Amino acid sequence: MSLRIVVCVKYVPDATGDRHFADDLTVDRDDVDGLLSELDEYAVEQALQIAENADDAEVTILTVGPEDARDALRKALSMGADKAVHVEDDDLHGTDVIGTSLVLAKAIEKTGYDLVVCGMASTDGSMGVLPALLAERLGVPQVTLLSEVSVEDGTVTGRRDGDAATEHLQASLPAVISVTDQSGEARYPSFKGIMAAKKKPVTSLDLDDLDIDADEVGLTGSWTAVDEATERPARTAGTIVTDEGEGAKQLAEFLAGQKFI
Ligand SMILES: Cc1cc2nc3c(=O)[nH]c(=O)nc-3n(C[C@H](O)[C@H](O)[C@H](O)COP(=O)(O)OP(=O)(O)OC[C@H]3O[C@@H](n4cnc5c(N)ncnc54)[C@H](O)[C@@H]3O)c2cc1C
Secondary structure (H helix, E strand, C coil), rough: CCCCEEEEEEECCCCCCCEECCCCCECCCCCCCCEECCHHHHHHHHHHHHHHHHEEEEEEEEECHHHHHHHHHHHHHHCCCEEEEEEEHHCCCCCCCCHHHHHHHHHHHHHHEEEEEECCCCCCCCCCHHHHHHHHHHHCCCCEEEEEEEECEEEEEEEEEEECCCEEEECCCCEEEEECCCCCCCCCCCCCHHHCCCCCEEEECCCHHCCCHHCCHHHHHCCCCCCCCCCCCCCCCCCCCCCCCHHHHHHHHHEEEEECC
């Protein structure tokens, strides 16, 4: 039977762009370009490698995000995934991580899965909690923050490198895993891959398709709320140390004054 792999990818605002909050204190997504979260490229890469090593496998890319999030799906499809699912609904505006995990879990159940692959964190929210929430909602094991991963005989095996120890972990499928940026460079889409991606199926789902009420998500359904946000102060010019024989001493005094040394 085919190994069904679902990769969760997030469409994030470009971190190099100028980002702001909208009036309702959600991220203003209209004024900034978006892209596939770079950390999720590692998840796509590991899913493709697992599929390549399996007798028969299918890789589905899944995102919950606005219309433009299709760009992230196309990029993952051009890397080699087979198909994609896009959950989009106006009522999702302002959904927090708890709501996002509900939507993803329902979409994953509808799609069918043996293995869910996530990135270690998004490059914007960077909570790194979504894979754990997802595993809890799906009622399956979670093996997170893996720098090495393989699947054999219905078991996922991985290595987690911690500060004090390296752990070798295993779980039976179905399971949720997340992979780190140490798991291996993500491939670049080839020209052939980019052309092929244009013809790959992308299924659109909304909240009705997933039997989710609007009040379970969005700003009203969120368990967390942003009460206040203050713009980061503009960068100052900094301190220039001119070396007139005592440059090193002045530098050391400056660093000590800032408690760097
Ligand atoms: C239209 C829209 C509006 C939103 N507005 C808000 C808001 O106002 N306030 C708020 O707190 N949150 C909001 N969210 C949710 C938020 O952007 C995150 O998706 C969610 O909170 C996950 O947290 P994180 O980014 O820290 O994920 P992490 O836990 O850091 O992500 C870990 C992994 O989970 C997966 N993942 C995360 N998000 C998604 C996703 N959306 N689709 C598919 N896979 C994903 C990726 O594999 C990622 O690498 C919104 C989401 C959407 C779609």
